[in-house]
Amino acid sequence: xxxxxxxxxxxxxxxxxxxxxxxxxxxxxxxxxxxxxxxxxxxxxxxxxxxxxxxxxxxxxxxxxxxxxxxxxxxxxxxxxxxxxxxxxxxxxxxxxxxxxxxxxxxxxxxxxxxxxxxxxxxxxxxxxxxxxxxxxxxxxxxxxxxxxxxxxxxxxxxxxxxxxxxxxxxxxxxxxxxxxxxxxxxxxxxxxxxxxxxxxxxxxxxxxxxxxxxxxxxxxxxxxxxxxxxxxxxxxxxxxxxxxxxxxxxxxxxxxxxxxxxxxxxxxxxxxxxxxxxxxxxxxxxxxxxxxxxxxxxxxxxxxxxxxxxxxxxxxxxxxxxxxxxxxxxxxxxxxxxx
Amino acid sequence: xxxxxxxxxxxxxxxxxxxxxxxxxxxxxxxxxxxxxxxxxxxxxxxxxxxxxxxxxxxxxxxxxxxxxxxxxxxxxxxxxxxxxxxxxxxxxxxxxxxxxxxxxxxxxxxxxxxxxxxxxxxxxxxxxxxxxxxxxxxxxxxxxxxxxxxxxxxxxxxxxxxxxxxxxxxxxxxxxxxxxxxxxxxxxxxxxxxxxxxxxxxxxxxxxxxxxxxxxxxxxxxxxxxxxxxxxxxxxxxxxxxxxxxxxxxxxxxxxxxxxxxxxxxxxxxxxxxxxxxxxxxxxxxxxxxxxxxxxxxxxxxxxxxxxxxxxxxxxxxxxxxxxxxxxxxxxxxxxxxxxxxxxxxxxxxxxxxxxxxxxxxxxxxxxxxxxxxxxxxxxxxxxxxxxxxxxxxxxxxxxxxxxxxxxxxxxxxxxxxxxxxxxxxxxxxxxxxxxxxxxxxxxxxxxxxxxxxxxxxxxxxxxxxxxxxxxxxxxxxxxxxxxxxxxxxxxxxxxxxxxxxxxxxxxxxxxxxxxxxxxxxxxxxxxxxxxxxxxxxxxx
Numbered sequence: 001x002x003x004x005x006x007x008x009x010x011x012x013x014x015x016x017x018x019x020x021x022x023x024x025x026x027x028x029x030x031x032x033x034x035x036x037x038x039x040x041x042x043x044x045x046x047x048x049x050x051x052x053x054x055x056x057x058x059x060x061x062x063x064x065x066x067x068x069x070x071x072x073x074x075x076x077x078x079x080x081x082x083x084x085x086x087x088x089x090x091x092x093x094x095x096x097x098x099x100x101x102x103x104x105x106x107x108x109x110x111x112x113x114x115x116x117x118x119x120x121x122x123x124x125x126x127x128x129x130x131x132x133x134x135x136x137x138x139x140x141x142x143x144x145x146x147x148x149x150x151x152x153x154x155x156x157x158x159x160x161x162x163x164x165x166x167x168x169x170x171x172x173x174x175x176x177x178x179x180x181x182x183x184x185x186x187x188x189x190x191x192x193x194x195x196x197x198x199x200x201x202x203x204x205x206x207x208x209x210x211x212x213x214x215x216x217x218x219x220x221x222x223x224x225x226x227x228x229x230x231x232x233x234x235x236x237x238x239x240x241x242x243x244x245x246x247x248x249x250x251x252x253x254x255x256x257x258x259x260x261x262x263x264x265x266x267x268x269x270x271x272x273x274x275x276x277x278x279x280x281x282x283x284x285x286x287x288x289x290x291x292x293x294x295x296x297x298x299x300x301x302x303x304x305x306x307x308x309x310x311x312x313x314x315x316x317x318x319x320x321x322x323x324x325x326x327x328x329x330x331x332x333x334x335x336x337x338x339x340x
Numbered sequence: 341x342x343x344x345x346x347x348x349x350x351x352x353x354x355x356x357x358x359x360x361x362x363x364x365x366x367x368x369x370x371x372x373x374x375x376x377x378x379x380x381x382x383x384x385x386x387x388x389x390x391x392x393x394x395x396x397x398x399x400x401x402x403x404x405x406x407x408x409x410x411x412x413x414x415x416x417x418x419x420x421x422x423x424x425x426x427x428x429x430x431x432x433x434x435x436x437x438x439x440x441x442x443x444x445x446x447x448x449x450x451x452x453x454x455x456x457x458x459x460x461x462x463x464x465x466x467x468x469x470x471x472x473x474x475x476x477x478x479x480x481x482x483x484x485x486x487x488x489x490x491x492x493x494x495x496x497x498x499x500x501x502x503x504x505x506x507x508x509x510x511x512x513x514x515x516x517x518x519x520x521x522x523x524x525x526x527x528x529x530x531x532x533x534x535x536x537x538x539x540x541x542x543x544x545x546x547x548x549x550x551x552x553x554x555x556x557x558x559x560x561x562x563x564x565x566x567x568x569x570x571x572x573x574x575x576x577x578x579x580x581x582x583x584x585x586x587x588x589x590x591x592x593x594x595x596x597x598x599x600x601x602x603x604x605x606x607x608x609x610x611x612x613x614x615x616x617x618x619x620x621x622x623x624x625x626x627x628x629x630x631x632x633x634x635x636x637x638x639x640x641x642x643x644x645x646x647x648x649x650x651x652x653x654x655x656x657x658x659x660x661x662x663x664x665x666x667x668x669x670x671x672x673x674x675x676x677x678x679x680x681x682x683x684x685x686x687x688x689x690x691x692x693x694x695x696x697x698x699x700x701x702x703x704x705x706x707x708x709x710x711x712x713x714x715x716x717x718x719x720x721x722x723x724x725x726x727x728x729x730x731x732x733x734x735x736x737x738x739x740x741x742x743x744x745x746x747x748x749x750x751x752x753x754x755x756x757x758x759x760x761x762x763x764x765x766x767x768x769x770x771x772x773x774x775x776x777x778x779x780x781x782x783x784x785x786x787x788x789x790x791x792x793x794x795x796x797x798x799x800x801x802x803x804x805x806x807x808x809x810x811x812x813x814x815x816x817x818x819x820x821x822x823x824x825x826x827x828x829x830x831x832x833x834x835x836x837x838x839x840x841x842x843x844x845x846x847x848x849x850x851x852x853x854x855x856x857x858x859x860x861x862x863x864x865x866x867x868x869x870x871x872x873x874x875x876x877x878x879x880x881x882x
Contacts, residue, residue: 050757056396058760058800059405060776065796072531087512090465095494102396103554113554172590183594187592189386190557190578247384289553298393303757 016320023324030320037316041309044084050301051077052101075101076320089214098306099315100301107310110295118291120203122276124211130269132215133222133260135263140223141230141261142253152223159220161275168213168269168286175209182208185288210287215281218272230259263334270326274319375585379862382575385880387861389599390588391579397538400470401520404479409629410601411516413872415456415558416520419466419499421449424627424878425870426684426780431874432461432521432544433514434848442506442823449497456541457539460751463493465544468524470501477532479843485514486786487821504825509781513630516545517872518779536709538656546572546876553637555581566876573879585609592619598858598880600870603728607668610854615819618858623670625870626853629777630681632674633734634789635765636772638844639806643709643718644770650843652703653771654693656741663849666733670854674847676836677786680779681850690837700745717746723763725774726756734773734848774849776801782832783820789845791816792837807844 009248053072057063072078091098097107140152176184183189188203188295232240233258242252282292292311331337373704391410397403400412419433428436433447453461470491474481484616487507492500501510521544526537546568547560558579573582582588589605590611591597605613614621622826633659644650652798661674669815672680675688709717724736732753739749739830749771756763778785781867788794791814794803812835819831840846857872860881867873 005724048758049754050759050761054757054760054765056403056405057479058756059403060479061404061779061801063799064482067477067479067482068798074531102446104397106536110554117555124813169586172587176594177590180594183596184594185582185591186556186580190559190580280828285583286587288556288580288584288587290553294555295582301755301757 005136020048030317030324032321034313035089036170038089038309038313039085041312042081042088042305044080045303045305047301052305053077053303056102064144081199088306092313097310100304100310101301101305102302102304102307107307110307111310111314114290114292114295117289118277118280118284118293120207121210121214121280121289121291122273124207125214125276126269126272128211129215129222129272130219130265134226134265136219136223137226138225138230138253138258141234141257142249144227144231149227152227159216160224162216162222164213164217165282165286167216168209168283171209171213171288182206184209187290198336210283210289213286214283215278218276221268221272222265225264226261229264230257233257233261263330266330266333270322273322275317277315277318308331329338345430353662354662374560377442381863381877383573384575385573385882386576386578386604387574387599387875387878387880388578388580388597390591390601390604391558391581391599392583392588392604394581395558398541398549398552398558399520399522399538399684400517401473401522402477402532402538403537404518406602409872411558411560411867412520413516413874414547414577415541415545415549416516416522416544417543417874418516418519418521419514421515421873422512422628422780422868424624426682426868428511428514428626430514432466438572440510442508443503444676445497445501445503446511447501449499449670451497453544454565455544456563457523457526458565460496461523461544462496463491463498463499465521465524466499467491467493467585468528469520469522469789472796473522473532474519474525478519480513480779480784484510484519505821507783507821507823509746509783509820511874512780513784515780515869515872516874517869518784526558527561529686530808541837547577547875557581558825569877571876572590572874573877574875577875581615586724589613592856595858597856598861599864600857601855604856607670611855613856618631618860619856620859621854621856622865623852623854625865625868625873627681627868627870629872630679631775631777631851631853632672632677632786633731633773633775633848633851634677634845635734635738635842635848636774636805638767638769638772638790638804640767640845640863641720641770645721646709647705647842648703648707651693651708652700652707652745653738653742653747654843654846655696655700656739656745657693657848658695659848662737666737667851668732669847670852671849671853674850677789677839677845677847678782678832678836679847679850682778682780682782683882684825685782685832687833687836690833691840692750693836693840697741697744704747707836711746714725715746716748718749719750720770720775722749722751723754723759723769724751725770726754726759731773731775738773741803756879760800764802764804766800767804767806768795769804773848774801782835787816787820790839803844805844807842809842812838812842831878 018049050148057068075080076084088098100110103110134258140149152281172184176183176337183206187206188212190201219280239256242256277293281297282287284291284294293297296308296311299311389409389756395407395411397408398411399416417431419431420428421431423429427736431454432450434450435448437446449463470485470488472504477490483517487503488501488507489504490502492502493793494500523542526542527535539552546563546566548563550559550561552558553624560577562575565839567570570690583593585606588600589609592600593616597874613619637650639645661763663669663673675692676690678686680686704717722735726734735751739751763772788802790807790812791803792808795806796802797810815831815835819828822828822831862879862881863877866877
């Protein structure tokens with residue numbers, strides 16, 4: 001987080017003016033970061049041997065040299081890398097993110113068609129992990145070193161250490177194959193002719209297993225963080241004062257400790273959004289969830305560079321925006337911190 | 341045509357030939373009267389099948405990869421289709437006639453056929469498909485139809501192929517999957533590779549395109565105006581894209597999908613699935629598009645340039661072990677580079693290399709590759725196609741065999757683009773393990789591995805070994821234009837003998853692809869195209 005600066009309060013510009021200046025500066029930095037990301041990705045991706053045409057022609061079982069040459073020319077891949085990169089940057093500046101050779105579709109259309117699925121999965125999993133993490137963390141911190149605290153610690157450790165895909169597969173075996181309770185693949189029932197209510201319910205049922213799988217790891221992180229953050233605050237002077245005043249334990253925990261302990265969680269939340277895009281690849285593969293993570297993964301294996309750079313650019317923009325929002329929320333939550 | 345893996349796997353090991361004979365017999369019977377044998381077809385229902393990976397487009401005329409090949413023939417038809425013994429059966433052509441010199445082929449087309457958009461199908465579409473699409477944009481079509489100089493259209497229902505050399509293999513390349521007839525009115529004047537209809541196809545087939553949710557599914561629906569009245573029986577075909585092998589097994593097990601082909605689940609899962617009451621496993625339907633697992637030597641390497649060294653390496657491979665433990669019985673021992681499913685070309689009366697380490701050592705000594713003080717003669721690398729775990733396991737077995745005769749081998753792992761480029765563009769490999777389809781005729785399927793003109797840098801699955809033998813070229817080039825089937829078979833027997841003597845590459849096993857399907861699904865595999873047929877005859881019991 002870039003902006004925490006604790007200052008005394010001299011005469012300053014108006015709050016609104018400072019905010020605008022701050023936003024302009026951050027967005028300027030963001031634009032530079034994005035350009036750097038594109039250049040870096042271009043170079044790294046082209047270090048990998050083979051290109052999209054190798055894959056396309058390979059999947060087609062070969063061909064003739066003319067066929068391969070023709071494909072490479074049609075997609076502009078016979079140009080030197082710096083020409084391809086400059087072309088990409090010029091197009092991207094005009095918000096034209098190119099064409100996915102592999103999918104025969106524009107990159108923007110592809111990303112937009114996959115975005116809702118990923119956003120739904122991410123939102124559900126963030127809400128779930130954050131809520132459960134706070135609840136368990138508070139619960140554990142209030143009964144520190146008790147059996148319940150230890151049990152929660154072990155649970156958190158297990159969730160932290162369990163590989164995502166393994167948990168996903170086991171959940172499918174249990175809930176889909178054995179119990180036949182929840183669907184284990186896809187996002188909704190195909191061609192079911194549901195009305196809107198049934199359709200929502202249907203998506204919800206498909207969402208349970210992947211969202212839980214994705215949420216577990218971060219739930220563990222939040223639980224540990226919340227617990228230690230609560231304990232730290234319990235040790236501060238003003239809590240002793242509150243105790244001395246004779247306030248109830250419940251009131252101390254929820255009115256005095258919790259609001260201050262939750263600040264580090266906001267930081268973590270900002271970081272999680274970036275990490276979730278990565279973790280989504282595994283969950284989306286295991287559960288056949290038609291999201292961005294799998295699109296990116298397939299794009300790597302197929303050397304679909306236009307698509308991959310488009311997704312990376314989009315993901316980077318998402319992370320930058322999430323960080324900015326986190327900083328603003330931080331400043332709003334904690335009056336000692338301000339944007340500058 | 342249905343048996344469980346447990347029942348037939350041992351038989352494949354002990355008597356693959358007998359089984360194949362039985363298979364062919366059963367397949368023949370089925371082709372004679374499938375409807376009668378399997379009861380009255382039922383109308384209606386949705387068949388969900390597994391598709392992986394997701395195809396790039398849905399038209400096999402512009403993209404001949406296997407996921408496209410599974411979807412495209414449901415919407416696009418060829419002039420003919422083929423029974424399991426490669427006999428031509430009418431599809432968009434009702435009859436055909438080849439001139440004595442083999443240079444003119446006349447097709448009479450089916451009247452009353454309409455494209456999915458209602459426009460009539462005519463000989464102009466045939467002319468356009470072959471001359472403007474397949475000959476120019478199909479990965480194999482450029483070679484297959486190289487001698488096709490014109491398609492004449494004397495009337496709307498007659499198409500006459502004019503060839504400058506006899507090309508007997510053309511008669512095996514006319515199925516809907518290999519040479520789909522595409523609509524001239526949609527593709528004319530456009531770049532066929534980027535035509536939007538590649539994603540929303542207009543064909544003549546029994547099913548019409550309905551929708552495609554990327555990363556999720558492709559749905560086709562019944563074509564109500566299909567020329568074969570009363571067909572298709574199914575209302576919808578859904579291709580589910582399920583990227584994870586275990587998830588695919590679960591989808592079959594739970595009944596969410598009813599049909600999966602080729603590598604649909606890990607081979608060690610097949611036996612378990614075949615025991616489930618709702619599922620059946622069959623190896624029928626892969627006659628047209630059958631694959632062989634090859635081992636290829638890079639002849640540019642000094643050690644491997646010596647034929648005796650290659651033969652020695654061949655003696656170190658225990659193919660029976662491969663069939664049993666790597667392929668779980670879903671393969672038979674290869675005796676020649678041409679699959680035994682192509683009975684009119686295949687011969688096994690040629691040099692063979694049974695597992696024999698002594699012979700291997702003897703050959704290596706003869707070649708002057710003496711063991712060093714550390715017991716090592718020389719070092720090689722092994723690359724394997726990342727399209728299947730079986731190839732990695734084969735590489736490991738090969739490494740063990742090589743170690744026993746004093747050759748130290750290093751296995752290199754890579755993703756698909758890296759692998760393809762390393763082997764067929766950079767030629768930076770020693771030994772390469774991969775599979776390739778034999779596709780109906782040697783000219784289309786395997787000539788590419790042995791013809792010196794197929795040494796083409798940058799073309800995957802071409803002559804990667806760098807094998808250049810004028811004698812081989814002569815045989816192959818004679819066979820290309822030999823119109824007499826008996827003489828042609830003789831030429832290919834010579835060719836197989838030469839391959840097994842020179843060993844630029846060698847067949848390890850003939851892969852027995854399998855289909856796992858719900859027992860309610862009937863009338864599958866009525867032709868030799870299996871998963872690549874139109875599914876007009878397939879129905880689903882209630």
